[in-house]
Amino acid sequence: MDLSLTETQEMFKKVASDFVKAEVPAHLMTRWYKDKETFQPRLFRKAVELGWVGMMLPEQYGGAAMSAMDCGVVFEELGRGPVPGPLFSSGVLAAQAIFEAGTDEQKQALLPAICKGESIVIPAINDKASSWGPESVETRLVKTPDGYLMSGTKRFVFDAQAATSFLCAARTEEGQVVFVLIDAKSPGVTVTPLVGFLVSAAEVRFDRVRIPASALLGAGGSDWRTFDAALEKSLPILCAYQVGASQEVFDITCEYTRTRVVFGQPIGRFQRVQDHCVEISIHLDAARWATYETLWRLDTGIPARAAVHEAKAVASEGYYQATNYAHMVWAGPGTDYGHPMMAHSVLAHTLYQYLGTPAQHKRLMMDTLYPVS
Amino acid sequence: MDFSVSADPPHVVEFRKEVRAWLEENMRGAEHLRWSASWSTRENEEEYRFRRGLAEKLGKKGWLFPMFPKEYGGAGLTMDHQIVLETELFRYGLNLSHVFYTLARIVAPVLIRWGTEEQKREFLPPITRGEVCVWQVLTEPQGGSDIANCQTKAIRDGDVYVVNGQKVMVGHHVPPDFLWTLVCTDPGGKRHENLSWLHIPANLPGITIQPMHLMMGIKNAVFFDNVRVPAKYLIGGENNGWKVANTHMELEHGGDGRIAMDPLVERVVEYCRNTHVGGRPLIADPRVRDTIADMMIELNTLRRFNQRIYWHRFTKRPHPYGGPQQRYYQRMMRLRNAERLQQIMGADALVQDLSVHEVVDFEYAVRTGPGQLHGGGTLDTDRLIFARRLGLGRPVQEKAPETH
Numbered sequence: 001m002d003l004s005l006t007e008t009q010e011m012f013k014k015v016a017s018d019f020v021k022a023e024v025p026a027h028l029m030t031r032w033y034k035d036k037e038t039f040q041p042r043l044f045r046k047a048v049e050l051g052w053v054g055m056m057l058p059e060q061y062g063g064a065a066m067s068a069m070d071c072g073v074v075f076e077e078l079g080r081g082p083v084p085g086p087l088f089s090s091g092v093l094a095a096q097a098i099f100e101a102g103t104d105e106q107k108q109a110l111l112p113a114i115c116k117g118e119s120i121v122i123p124a125i126n127d128k129a130s131s132w133g134p135e136s137v138e139t140r141l142v143k144t145p146d147g148y149l150m151s152g153t154k155r156f157v158f159d160a161q162a163a164t165s166f167l168c169a170a171r172t173e174e175g176q177v178v179f180v181l182i183d184a185k186s187p188g189v190t191v192t193p194l195v196g197f198l199v200s201a202a203e204v205r206f207d208r209v210r211i212p213a214s215a216l217l218g219a220g221g222s223d224w225r226t227f228d229a230a231l232e233k234s235l236p237i238l239c240a241y242q243v244g245a246s247q248e249v250f251d252i253t254c255e256y257t258r259t260r261v262v263f264g265q266p267i268g269r270f271q272r273v274q275d276h277c278v279e280i281s282i283h284l285d286a287a288r289w290a291t292y293e294t295l296w297r298l299d300t301g302i303p304a305r306a307a308v309h310e311a312k313a314v315a316s317e318g319y320y321q322a323t324n325y326a327h328m329v330w331a332g333p334g335t336d337y338g339h340p341m342m343a344h345s346v347l348a349h350t351l352y353q354y355l356g357t358p359a360q361h362k363r364l365m366m367d368t369l370y371p372v373s
Numbered sequence: 374m375d376f377s378v379s380a381d382p383p384h385v386v387e388f389r390k391e392v393r394a395w396l397e398e399n400m401r402g403a404e405h406l407r408w409s410a411s412w413s414t415r416e417n418e419e420e421y422r423f424r425r426g427l428a429e430k431l432g433k434k435g436w437l438f439p440m441f442p443k444e445y446g447g448a449g450l451t452m453d454h455q456i457v458l459e460t461e462l463f464r465y466g467l468n469l470s471h472v473f474y475t476l477a478r479i480v481a482p483v484l485i486r487w488g489t490e491e492q493k494r495e496f497l498p499p500i501t502r503g504e505v506c507v508w509q510v511l512t513e514p515q516g517g518s519d520i521a522n523c524q525t526k527a528i529r530d531g532d533v534y535v536v537n538g539q540k541v542m543v544g545h546h547v548p549p550d551f552l553w554t555l556v557c558t559d560p561g562g563k564r565h566e567n568l569s570w571l572h573i574p575a576n577l578p579g580i581t582i583q584p585m586h587l588m589m590g591i592k593n594a595v596f597f598d599n600v601r602v603p604a605k606y607l608i609g610g611e612n613n614g615w616k617v618a619n620t621h622m623e624l625e626h627g628g629d630g631r632i633a634m635d636p637l638v639e640r641v642v643e644y645c646r647n648t649h650v651g652g653r654p655l656i657a658d659p660r661v662r663d664t665i666a667d668m669m670i671e672l673n674t675l676r677r678f679n680q681r682i683y684w685h686r687f688t689k690r691p692h693p694y695g696g697p698q699q700r701y702y703q704r705m706m707r708l709r710n711a712e713r714l715q716q717i718m719g720a721d722a723l724v725q726d727l728s729v730h731e732v733v734d735f736e737y738a739v740r741t742g743p744g745q746l747h748g749g750g751t752l753d754t755d756r757l758i759f760a761r762r763l764g765l766g767r768p769v770q771e772k773a774p775e776t777h
Contacts, residue, residue: 001683269765289678370662
């Protein structure tokens with residue numbers, strides 16, 4: 001048993017932490033989230049230069065062959081920003097999906113470009129807001145003499161505004177789910193930001209988009225199982241990001257309880273206020289250690305699927321509840337869109353939904369452990 | 374990072390074989406026994422005698438306190454050896470600190486920390502060898518969680534202390550050999566500077582023990598009537614008891630951690646596979662599955678909190694809020710699980726099942742919901758300590774006292 005980070009991981013952590021402090025100060029971060037301008041090309045370029053985009057990929061494809069835990073350590077620190085941009089959606093999830101499913105030609109053509117940031121590939125998965133599984137894929141792929149026509153509407157595409165291309169789940173006329181690479185500038189592609197209590201999310205419509213046969217991922221087209229394999233590798237990295245964000249919420253909230261004076265004393269001396277911070281601490285640690293154990297399972301080769309779903313449920317719930325309890329402490333000031341708490345609230349709600357809610361992941365965890373025959 | 378507790382490092386591979394073989398030999402004859410919990414509504418003399426005998430056999434090998442020095446009855450082993458013992462005993466439904474009904478897991482480390490060399494050599498080996506049963510004797514009728522408000526007096530008279538007072542919520546259904554007792558040795562003295570600890574032989578004249586029948590089982594009231602306790606049983610110095618109490622309370626407040634996984638979920642799943650409603654097993658009901666998922670995730674969270682505490686303790690790195698966090702979380706989780714079990718199983722969750730070990734009985738799990746919100750303080754004292762250790766409302770986080 002060893003529950004400590006290695007020296008190398010501590011170094012990665014420090015580099016990421018310094019990056020966040022320098023590049024994502026609170027006043028800039030709050031503005032980006034408030035104005036929904038969460039794709040900041042300059043910021044993304046710097047992350048590319050640090051080797052963080054595609055870092056889990058093998059070196060032959062431009063990655064750094066980082067372990068899941070190493071990657072998780074970096075993303076936890078990025079979550080403290082929280083650093084916006086397609087570092088996860090393109091650099092981890094799409095990269096892993098292409099790595100799992102692509103032909104070697106496709107991997108050679110696509111993955112180095114993702115790592116260099118020249119290509120930002122954004123997954124576009126579900127046609128229904130309430131589901132993220134294969135049953136939610138209704139976008140149609142119809143065969144034509146020279147390829148396919150694709151039509152459908154993806155209801156929640158995270159980081160869509162950053163996309164140079166989409167990795168789109170679609171259903172063939174035979175009913176198979178396949179993954180298609182589509183240039184974001186293709187005729188028939190429309191990106192509409194979703195307005196409301198969410199961020200970095202858009203609806204992407206595909207209206208009879210022409211698709212060459214070569215755009216199908218994998219020989220003969222990949223299926224859902226390969227994407228599931230990519231999710232298994234990627235979700236814990238998103239969890240680590242949520243852990244870092246929850247830690248930041250905890251830290252700024254506890255600091256506020258030391259400095260905010262009401263009724264002649266710091267509010268942190270009131271037990272009712274302390275109780276809110278105690279709840280945040282529990283959610284934070286539940287999420288952190290579920291995530292770390294899952295990353296360890298992935299790196300060790302121990303079966304991790306159920307743990308991945310558990311970690312996603314716990315980390316999403318953790319970040320969501322951390323912001324709720326923090327609002328109990330911050331009260332009015334925390335609801336000002338100029339305050340960092342608002343960025344966290346909107347992001348926590350968005351990530352609660354992204355790639356499946358806690359309830360959905362708990363179902364998947366149970367289906368993995370106790371299948372009903 | 375390495376979360377494994379069952380993949381052995383090379384230096385303990387042979388030890389696991391040794392322990393496994395030893396337990397196969399020494400657990401023979403226990404197949405029909407069902408273990409009662411450390412706080413129990415069951416009383417089974419045969420079970421008690423078996424467990425006490427097992428503790429003594431483990432103690433002879435130094436395995437009850439494997440990491441303790443040999444001169445104090447331990448075996449001088451490492452954390453990895455302790456993990457082997459814990460996990461092997463768990464296969465039989467037992468854990469090391471509760472092999473038999475003693476709170477030695479608290480008293481022994483306190484003695485290590487605060488006893489004189491002479492006291493350690495005299496008092497520790499009987500404890501670490503499992504030869505004596507020790508109760509901790511703190512709570513008073515008027516004090517509750519406020520243990521500093523101690524009214525049991527121990528007045529020095531020559532070479533003895535004369536003890537008068539009453540304690541409640543003490544021990545369990547098994548008689549004690551020693552009473553590890555918090556007393557007031559300076560009735561007129563300043564709060565926190567008037568307390569002491571006496572390791573009192575339970576057979577001294579003037580001690581009366583009366584059972585109390587509570588939701589979770591048997592506890593006792595202990596009355597001291599002019600009990601004359603030789604001064605050699607004073608541990609940690611006269612009027613220095615609050616400092617000693619800090620070590621004691623840290624251990625009682627979850628500061629020692631553990632690594633066993635609660636088998637509740639597996640039991641619930643088995644029940645749901647075997648119980649059919651309308652021709653379908655309960656395990657196929659989506660609402661049942663969702664409820665089991667919540668139960669499982671919370672039990673996993675508690676396991677990780679405990680594992681983290683355990684690791685911090687044995688690597689001697691500070692984790693000051695771990696104990697109160699774990700205890701508060703466990704209490705709230707048990708309350709939620711009490712409701713979940715009833716939602717899944719209906720009234721079956723409320724019926725005692727004597728064919729299984731008590732700690733895995735569903736009925737027991739339901740009672741622990743409301744029944745164990747207290748014990749070594751309340752869930753609110755857990756949160757108070759937790760908050761201090763997080764540094765809330767104060768410039769500096771409170772440090773946890775040393776426990777080893």
